[in-house]
Amino acid sequence: MCSLAIAFAASGAQEKKKEEKPAAKKPAQAAQGTQQRSSPKRSAPKGAGQQQTNVPQRAPQPQGGATAGKGKAKGPHQVNAPAGQPVGGGPQKSKEKKGAQRAGATTGQAQAGAQGRGKTKQGQANVAQAKSKPVKPQRFNLPNKPNTAKAPPVKFQQNRRIEGSQNWRGQQYAAFRNYKSEWHDRNWWHGHHNRIVFVFGAPYYWNSGYWFPAWGYAPNAYYAWDGPIYAYNNLPPDQVIANVQATLQQQGYYHGEVDGLIGPLTRSAIADYQRDHGLYTTSAIDQPTLQSLGMA
Secondary structure (H helix, E strand, O other), X not given: OHHHHHHHHHHHHHHHHHHHHHHHHHHHHHHHHHHHHHOOOOOOOOOOOOOOOOOOOOOXXXXXXXXXXXXXXXOHHHHOOOOOOOOOHHHHHHHHHHHHHHHXXXXXXXXXXXXXXXXXXXXXXXXXXXXXXXXXXXXOOOXXXXXXXXXXXXXXXXXXXXXXXXXXXXXXXXXXHHOOXXXXXXXXXXXXXXXXXXXXXXXXXXXXXEEEEXXXXXXXXXXXXXXXXXXXXHOOHHHHHHHHHHHHHHOOOOOOOOOOOOOHHHHHHHHHHHHHOOOOOOOOOOHHHHHHHOOO
C-alpha cells in the first residue's frame, strides 16, 4: 500500500512538472510580444519578398494636358492623346491657323489702306500743286462804300491781341503774334509811319511788309478786320483782299462778292483753305497763305 502511494505520488509530481514548464514560457512570449508592439514599425525594403498590403495605388494620369484636381478625364479623346501633344491638338491648330490667316488678312487690309491713303494724300498734294501756279495780280473796280451788312465793323479794344496767335510759330507769323490794337491821333501816326493809305475812308499804315489799321487817326473810321494784312505786290489793303477773294472763288472756297472787305464770309473761306493745305488757321491774309495760293 505504501509503495503504491509512493508510485502515484511520483507520477503526479512528473505530470505537475510537465504542466509547469509551458506555463513558464508564456511570460517570455508575452514580453516578446510587448517588445514588438512598443518598437517602431519599419517599412520593408523593396525586393525583400514581403507582400505589402493596404497600399493605395494612384491611377495613371493622361499625358499632355491632364489637369490636377479630381483627375477625371473630360472626354474620351483625352485618354488617347499622344505624349507631348496637347489634348485636342487638332482643333487648336486649326484655330491657330485660322487666326493667323485672319491676322494676315487684316495686315494686308491695313497695308492696302495705308497705300490707298498715301495715294490720296499724293493726289491732294498734286491738286494743291496745280492750284498753286503763279497768279498775276489784278486791279478790281471796288464799290466806294462798304457793305456793312456782309462785313460789319469791328470795335476797337485797347491792346487787343489776336486770339491763338501765340501758337503760330515761325518768323512769317511774327506780325500776328506781336500785334496789339493801339489808339493814337494822326500826328502820332505821321510821326511814326511814313506810309499811310485810305481804304473806304479808313487809314492803314505800312510796317515790315504788312498793312495795319491806324486806330484813332480818324475816330469814326470803318474796319472790317482788326489785324495785319500782308502787303502783296505793293497793292493797297482793299486790292490785296480782292485778289485773294477772286483766287479763292476760282478754287471753290469763296462764294461771295469780290468787294475788298475781309468780313466773316471771306475769313471763313480763308480758314477753310488753310485747313485743307496744312497751314495755321489764322483766318487772315498772311504770307504763307498767299504763297500757297501762288500770289506771293
